Amino acid sequence: MSTSVSEVYQHNKTFDPSTYTESYLSLSDRAEPFAKDLLLFRLQQLHQFYITTGPMLSGCRILEYGGGPGHIYPLISAAPFASEIVFAEYAEQNRKVAEQWKSYSSETPEMTALLEHVVRMLENNTAKNAVQERAMKLRSLISQILPCDINQEVALRDCTLPFDIVSTHLCLTAATSSVEQYVLNLRKLARLLRPGGMIVMTEPIGGTFYLVGSQRLPDLYVSSTEVVRESLLQAGFTDVSIKTLKVRPTEVTDHVEYAFCTAVLDSV
Numbered sequence: 001m002s003t004s005v006s007e008v009y010q011h012n013k014t015f016d017p018s019t020y021t022e023s024y025l026s027l028s029d030r031a032e033p034f035a036k037d038l039l040l041f042r043l044q045q046l047h048q049f050y051i052t053t054g055p056m057l058s059g060c061r062i063l064e065y066g067g068g069p070g071h072i073y074p075l076i077s078a079a080p081f082a083s084e085i086v087f088a089e090y091a092e093q094n095r096k097v098a099e100q101w102k103s104y105s106s107e108t109p110e111m112t113a114l115l116e117h118v119v120r121m122l123e124n125n126t127a128k129n130a131v132q133e134r135a136m137k138l139r140s141l142i143s144q145i146l147p148c149d150i151n152q153e154v155a156l157r158d159c160t161l162p163f164d165i166v167s168t169h170l171c172l173t174a175a176t177s178s179v180e181q182y183v184l185n186l187r188k189l190a191r192l193l194r195p196g197g198m199i200v201m202t203e204p205i206g207g208t209f210y211l212v213g214s215q216r217l218p219d220l221y222v223s224s225t226e227v228v229r230e231s232l233l234q235a236g237f238t239d240v241s242i243k244t245l246k247v248r249p250t251e252v253t254d255h256v257e258y259a260f261c262t263a264v265l266d267s268v
């Protein structure tokens with residue numbers, strides 16, 4: 001059973017994948033200016049995370065949870081270190097975009113720009129076919145595209161557990177209506193990880209909504225990064241690291257900060 005907070009994601013009318021992608025997952029000038037800064041921040045943080053932690057997790061299994069409309073930006077930096085990626089998403093229309101991306105061999109302009117930014121700018125890889133090869137590798141690493149619902153008792157079914165990394169960005173606060181539930185939902189993600197496995201996530205702070213086109217979607221109000229840190233600890237994580245990007249509230253969203261967090265699932 002879905003809770004009402006997630007129902008808005010089930011329809012194209014309230015969460016249109018193309019509108020979301022244009023506004024929030026694009027490096028083009030049509031993207032919201034703060035969203036572009038946020039995307040660059042996440043790509044940079046993900047790059048840092050995977051080049052420092054990736055070699056220790058070489059051959060890791062990664063779960064992208066609540067991955068959205070298939071623009072698998074969090075996985076571009078992960079691909080060199082992964083042996084398998086499972087992409088889980090709540091909304092059917094978003095899973096369709098991910099399936100289309102996996103089965104096509106060509107890129108959208110948005111995805112090409114993201115791949116180029118990571119491979120050329122962040123990794124400084126000048127090899128002629130490096131961008132196309134990364135895209136091909138990503139496609140081959142994605143073994144399953146599955147439905148998921150964090151508000152169910154079991155957050156993900158029909159795949160092999162555990163994962164070494166759970167990656168989830170701007171998802172939990174979109175799907176959760178209280179801080180108590182937020183901790184419970186983090187625990188559900190912890191159950192998908194092996195002891196010592198890691199969670200990598202981006203969480204919006206200090207806001208209550210964001211717009212997708214003219215649709216206003218609710219977000220859980222998280223008053224500070226300390227709430228995220230405390231929630232991760234309560235959910236059984238340790239070694240919490242948080243990097244932040246401050247933003248000005250706009251008519252598009254009232255978030256004031258974004259937290260890029262990593263944490264290790266306690267092994268005791």
Ligand SMILES: C[S@@+](CC[C@H](N)C(=O)[O-])C[C@H]1O[C@@H](n2cnc3c(N)ncnc32)[C@H](O)[C@@H]1O
Binds near residue numbers: 025068090151168172
């Ligand atoms: C703001 S979007 C973030 C999408 C993507 N992760 C990104 O970084 O752009 C919120 C995501 O949470 C997903 N979501 C909403 N309710 C959910 C639920 N109950 N369980 C899991 N994911 C959910 C939505 O389908 C959507 O993909």
